[in-house]
Amino acid sequence: MLTTILVASVLLGGAYALMAMGLTLQYGVARIMNLASGETLMGAAFGSFCLFTALQIGPLLSLVLIVPLAFAINWAIYRWLLSPLVRRAKNQGMLEVDSILATFGLLFVIEGAMLAGFGGNYYSYSFLAQPVTLLGHSFGLNRVVAFGVAALVALGLYFGLNRTRYGTAIRAVAVDPVAAGLVAIDVPRAAAFAFALGSALTACGGSLLSMFLTFNASMGVVFTMKALIIVIMGGVGDPRGAVIAAFLLALVETLVAALVDPGLTLAATYLLFVLTLLFRPQGLMGRRA
Amino acid sequence: MIFPMQRREVIAVAASMAALALLAGLPLADDGFWLALAITIASYVAMATAWALFSGPTNYVSLATAAFFGSGAYVVSALAETAPWPVVLVAAAVVGALLALATGLATLRLSGMYFVIFSFGLAELIRQLVTYYQTQFTGSVGRYIFVTISAAEIYWQLLGLCAIGLFAGWAINRSRLGFALRVIGDDETVAAHSGIDTARAKVLLFSISGALIALVGAVMAPRFTYIEPQIAYNPMVSFQVVIMALLGGAKRLWGPLVGVIPFVLLYEWIAGRFPNHTHLLLGLVFLLVVYFVPQGVSGWLEKAWRKLQGKSA
Amino acid sequence: MSDTAILSISGLSKAFGGLLAVNQISFDVHQGEIVGLLGPNGSGKTTLLNMVSGALPPTQGRVRLRGRELTGLPPHQIARAGVSRSFQLVRVLPSLTALENVMVGAVFGPDAVWGAEAEAIARALLERVGLSGRERQRPEAMTYIDQKRIELARALAADPQVLLLDEWLAGLNPTELQTGIALIESLHAEGRSILMVEHVMDAIRSLCDRCVVMNAGAKLAEGTPEQVLSNHDVIAAYLGDENA
Numbered sequence: 115m116l117t118t119i120l121v122a123s124v125l126l127g128g129a130y131a132l133m134a135m136g137l138t139l140q141y142g143v144a145r146i147m148n149l150a151s152g153e154t155l156m157g158a159a160f161g162s163f164c165l166f167t168a169l170q171i172g173p174l175l176s177l178v179l180i181v182p183l184a185f186a187i188n189w190a191i192y193r194w195l196l197s198p199l200v201r202r203a204k205n206q207g208m209l210e211v212d213s214i215l216a217t218f219g220l221l222f223v224i225e226g227a228m229l230a231g232f233g234g235n236y237y238s239y240s241f242l243a244q245p246v247t248l249l250g251h252s253f254g255l256n257r258v259v260a261f262g263v264a265a266l267v268a269l270g271l272y273f274g275l276n277r278t279r280y281g282t283a284i285r286a287v288a289v290d291p292v293a294a295g296l297v298a299i300d301v302p303r304a305a306a307f308a309f310a311l312g313s314a315l316t317a318c319g320g321s322l323l324s325m326f327l328t329f330n331a332s333m334g335v336v337f338t339m340k341a342l343i344i345v346i347m348g349g350v351g352d353p354r355g356a357v358i359a360a361f362l363l364a365l366v367e368t369l370v371a372a373l374v375d376p377g378l379t380l381a382a383t384y385l386l387f388v389l390t391l392l393f394r395p396q397g398l399m400g401r402r403a
Numbered sequence: 404m405i406f407p408m409q410r411r412e413v414i415a416v417a418a419s420m421a422a423l424a425l426l427a428g429l430p431l432a433d434d435g436f437w438l439a440l441a442i443t444i445a446s447y448v449a450m451a452t453a454w455a456l457f458s459g460p461t462n463y464v465s466l467a468t469a470a471f472f473g474s475g476a477y478v479v480s481a482l483a484e485t486a487p488w489p490v491v492l493v494a495a496a497v498v499g500a501l502l503a504l505a506t507g508l509a510t511l512r513l514s515g516m517y518f519v520i521f522s523f524g525l526a527e528l529i530r531q532l533v534t535y536y537q538t539q540f541t542g543s544v545g546r547y548i549f550v551t552i553s554a555a556e557i558y559w560q561l562l563g564l565c566a567i568g569l570f571a572g573w574a575i576n577r578s579r580l581g582f583a584l585r586v587i588g589d590d591e592t593v594a595a596h597s598g599i600d601t602a603r604a605k606v607l608l609f610s611i612s613g614a615l616i617a618l619v620g621a622v623m624a625p626r627f628t629y630i631e632p633q634i635a636y637n638p639m640v641s642f643q644v645v646i647m648a649l650l651g652g653a654k655r656l657w658g659p660l661v662g663v664i665p666f667v668l669l670y671e672w673i674a675g676r677f678p679n680h681t682h683l684l685l686g687l688v689f690l691l692v693v694y695f696v697p698q699g700v701s702g703w704l705e706k707a708w709r710k711l712q713g714k715s716a
Numbered sequence: 717m718s719d720t721a722i723l724s725i726s727g728l729s730k731a732f733g734g735l736l737a738v739n740q741i742s743f744d745v746h747q748g749e750i751v752g753l754l755g756p757n758g759s760g761k762t763t764l765l766n767m768v769s770g771a772l773p774p775t776q777g778r779v780r781l782r783g784r785e786l787t788g789l790p791p792h793q794i795a796r797a798g799v800s801r802s803f804q805l806v807r808v809l810p811s812l813t814a815l816e817n818v819m820v821g822a823v824f825g826p827d828a829v830w831g832a833e834a835e836a837i838a839r840a841l842l843e844r845v846g847l848s849g850r851e852r853q854r855p856e857a858m859t860y861i862d863q864k865r866i867e868l869a870r871a872l873a874a875d876p877q878v879l880l881l882d883e884w885l886a887g888l889n890p891t892e893l894q895t896g897i898a899l900i901e902s903l904h905a906e907g908r909s910i911l912m913v914e915h916v917m918d919a920i921r922s923l924c925d926r927c928v929v930m931n932a933g934a935k936l937a938e939g940t941p942e943q944v945l946s947n948h949d950v951i952a953a954y955l956g957d958e959n960a
């Protein structure tokens with residue numbers, strides 16, 4: 115029982131980690147708290163669903179289409195919708211309020227588009243649904259594959275950020291945008307890139323989740339909430355913290371769903387949130403200032 | 404309240420009383436379409452005013468209106484058959500205040516971001532908790548509400564809530580608490596270093612706001628006849644209240660009032676013409692407001708008025 | 717620790733992760749005294765003030781005001797106990813008028829005055845810092861020095877027992893500097909106790925009764941301005957060892 119829960123939560127945590135890393139990049143580098151993150155996730159899930167049912171293109175293949183598309187769309191969103199807010203904000207507080215409002219509006223636009231296209235019904239499709247045995251328990255192959263892909267993407271991101279020139283530039287913007295500008299880093303471009311990359315990661319997580327999850331058009335909020343809480347638990351702007359927190363959240367959720375009631379997973383998420391706020395508001399990895 | 408009332412304020416108070424008396428007469432003229440519309444408008448005026456009471460001066464965007472509204476409605480469904488109506492209302496206000504208090508104590512010591520995030524998922528959280536409770540302990544998720552209360556009575560009670568909200572806003576504006584909140588909205592560090600207990604001020608005000616919104620939920624509950632978590636905790640309520648308050652301008656007491664009426668009319672029109680695209684279109688309207696009327700209609704009017712005065716002087 | 721100490725700081729330390737920004741600092745500020753806090757950039761002066769005003773909890777050590785324990789109290793309680801401050805990067809309240817900015821200090825300070833009385837205090841202080849007639853202006857439209865004046869007036873409006881100034885004279889031109897020094901001198905004359913972080917040597921020489929010099933978080937020297945400014949270690953800390 116315990117191993118089942120542990121393995122299941124690790125498998126689930128992979129997709130959560132992608133989404134949380136995306137959000138933490140967006141907040142840490144582009145300084146945008148993206149409340150429409152969950153809608154990006156659902157959008158990608160619906161995208162994979164459509165490609166699979168209509169054109170028999172499997173979700174792993176459709177990633178190649180959906181992820182770059184999410185990148186491009188969100189680059190445009192940042193350029194046309196969000197950077198005007200960055201320019202008009204007189205201080206960080208104003209930008210925070212404006213970006214919260216703008217992405218909150220965006221949330222309803224994307225959700226509204228999905229509702230118009232798909233209604234309120236639940237969707238799922240069957241892909242790699244055969245069981246595999248791990249540590250003596252059987253799990254859906256789709257979950258295992260999704261986790262594998264998530265792990266690969268996360269590793270790629272880690273190397274990209276830490277071992278490449280542009281990755282270093284992005285991290286520099288996260289630490290201090292003014293100083294980064296002084297050493298000839300194109301800060302607005304790095305912010306747009308980070309925002310787009312963040313959404314691409316989220317979309318990747320969405321496509322992977324769609325392989326084994328039943329979803330509908332209004333589920334975005336719950337996922338945004340999970341990702342936000344993971345980001346806070348991990349320490350804002352810290353991708354390593356986000357990964358650890360993602361697995362922790364997945365574990366608590368899986369435990370609650372298995373031992374108490376599947377209807378209480380959001381309550382479990384909030385419980386973690388409140389504990390973090392009360393005891394470690396700087397996040398698991400953050401140092402107390 | 405030590406500052407003496409200014410003449411302008413006396414006029415404003417007298418005018419509001421007269422307007423209120425006039426509005427209260429509406430059910431005598433019509434009890435169909437117009438009364439229904441007036442009820443919708445009054446409920447949103449009360450909620451948007453209560454929302455702006457807290458979010459206006461502090462710049463803390465609360466996305467949790469539906470949580471308070473729904474909880475008020477649920478108090479009615481739980482108590483209406485056993486307790487007299489005034490007791491039900493008091494209970495709803497207390498529940499709303501407690502919910503705000505809990506949210507506030509968890510988040511308002513920290514920066515605004517935590518508050519926004521907490522409020523963002525709050526309605527969904529409580530919706531799940533209520534659903535869980537009902538499936539576990541009462542067997543059915545929905546409930547019928549049997550309260551004999553006429554539409555006109557609902558309307559009058561909503562008008563009362565609007566008046567209470569506006570009066571509370573006016574009184575707070577003149578008080579030390581209101582002054583403290585303006586300082587907090589500008590710079591929390593300065594506020595704290597000047598001797599303001601920022602967490603206390605925010606929690607206090609958020610509780611007042613939460614109690615008022617829960618009261619609106621309670622008064623509106625009989626209109627639903629049947630309530631279930633999906634209806635009571637509809638995220639659309641949070642969304643609409645924010646957009647109305649912003650459209651009108653959350654920095655001024657009369658701002659939300661100006662925002663609600665055009666928006667409710669627009670909403671009715673959109674919902675009638677494009678029932679399948681309501682969500683999408685409202686989202687677009689929201690973005691338009693955020694981008695093009697950041698100070699709200701009231702801020703815009705005030706600026707125009709000042710310009711006009713500048714010219715004539 | 718003498719009996720006349722109004723503010724006494726003992727063994728105060730602050731660690732940011734592995735960095736010891738303030739290391740075991742102890743000194744007193746006496747009634748009516750101006751104490752200068754000196755030190756090269758990054759030596760921990762602002763961090764020390766932050767611990768006194770409650771912006772940061774100390775890692776170790778104590779802060780007392782007339783014997784009353786302030787250590788670990790939140791900033792609003794410390795402010796109400798009678799400690800006011802200015803900030804290194806000036807902080808004014810943009811949506812409040814100049815008058816309201818200053819009233820904040822009086823309304824929420826130890827005396828908690830309200831209404832006409834608070835307004836009168838604020839008016840008098842605006843006049844004192846040289847801003848009379850500009851009560852209704854918003855600080856956004858004001859110059860840097862005027863914003864600094866507002867900040868000082870706001871701190872004074874609380875009628876504090878100890879005033880903390882973080883490089884209040886920095887960034888002023890020579891004429892403004894003379895005005896600024898005269899203003900602080902007048903506070904000295906009326907017997908205010910002030911702890912001021914300062915780099916401007918003229919100001920330190922003419923204003924401070926005593927100086928504490930910090931370097932890399934630790935206390936390097938303490939004494940009259942002449943004493944510390946001729947101190948070998950202090951010169952070395954400011955200019956690098958080879959110049960000493």
Ligand SMILES: Nc1ncnc2c1ncn2[C@@H]1O[C@H](COP(=O)(O)OP(=O)(O)OP(=O)(O)O)[C@@H](O)[C@H]1O
Nearest residue numbers: 403732737755756757758759760761762763764804
């Ligand atoms: N909140 C913080 N978190 C981490 N490190 C900090 C923090 N505040 C200050 N520091 C570090 O502590 C050290 C002391 O900084 P502090 O601002 O107190 O110096 P200072 O003496 O006021 O310098 P300056 O003359 O430049 O104002 C510096 O190395 C600084 O980088």
Ligand SMILES: [Mg+2]
Nearest residue numbers: 761762763804
């Ligand atoms: Mg400093």
